[in-house]
Amino acid sequence: MHCIREAKLTDATSADLTTSLRNQAFEEIDRVAYLAASYSRSIGEAAYRGDDVTMLVHMKQLKSCLVSMIKTYKTCFDGEGDGDRHEP
Numbered sequence: 001m002h003c004i005r006e007a008k009l010t011d012a013t014s015a016d017l018t019t020s021l022r023n024q025a026f027e028e029i030d031r032v033a034y035l036a037a038s039y040s041r042s043i044g045e046a047a048y049r050g051d052d053v054t055m056l057v058h059m060k061q062l063k064s065c066l067v068s069m070i071k072t073y074k075t076c077f078d079g080e081g082d083g084d085r086h087e088p
Contacts, residue, residue, distance in 0.1 A: 025075070029069050032068050039061045042058040043059060043062065
């Protein structure tokens with residue numbers, strides 16, 4: 001009879017967990033950046049049409065995307081690079 005051993009979180013090394021979390025953060029930032037680009041294009045299109053209501057909606061969505069990406073960055077990468085040096 002063969003025993004199947006369940007993998008546990010404690011089985012992974014600290015480096016493995018760090019790599020996994022970093023990869024997830026990169027994927028999340030990539031996903032949200034794609035949305036931000038779409039909202040940015042929509043803002044330009046709404047501006048071209050003179051649609052201020054749609055512009056405002058997409059600006060709020062863009063702001064939410066930027067805040068989310070910054071939070072993800074600070075949670076996962078803060079202190080690893082010079083990201084904060086360029087902020088006013």
